[in-house]
Amino acid sequence: MAEKQDRKTEKYEKEDKKRADSLAKAEKRMQNTAELGEGEVLVRILGYDIPGSKNVFTGLTRIKGVSWAVSNAVCIKLSIPKSKKISELSKADIQEIEKFFKEFKVSDFLKNRRLDIETGETKHYFGSDLDVKKEFDIKRLKEIKSYRGLRHALKLPVRGQRTRSHFRTRGIAMGVKRKAK
Secondary structure, X not given: OHHHHHHHHHHHHHHHHHHHHHHHHHHHHHHHHOOOOOOOOEEEEOOEEEEOOOEHHXXXXXXXXXXXXXXXXXXXXXXXXXXXXXHHOOHHHHHHHHHHXXXXXXXXXXXXXXXXXXXXXXXXXXXXXXXXXXXXXXXXHHHOOOHHHHHHHOOOOOOOOOOOOOOOOOOOOOOOOOOOO
16 A cells, blocks of 8 residues: 555656646746847837847848848848847938838849739738738639639648648648558
């Protein structure tokens, strides 16, 4: 009877230790993933908060619709050093960056909306405008019942990926069928 009791207490102690370890790991993960330290500066550009500790080249990519190539173009056109920290930018620099994004006079290959179906123009969208355009594109593909639209509707991969061994959690999966015996 005493052995049984000892095993139970050992089991509970192991469980408690596992819980404590998982809590410690979770706290450590939260500390590691927390980008903002105590009293860190946030700079707001185009409605996005960018940590001041990031350099300009990296920080601008936090804005939805700004890729590494676009960020590089901004740094070159406005002659801002890529390694300069976001917190070191003056208000005039930030306004200049926002003005550049509003006008966005760069080569067409850098823009994310080339030869728009509705207007035929080449534009570049940021933030929620980009999301809305993407949703309307998917909705249009579904309405005209194109192959890509059907794949979106069935929640299957659109760009030719395999479905036999992946995409099991997304919706309908092809799966592997066994022969009946």
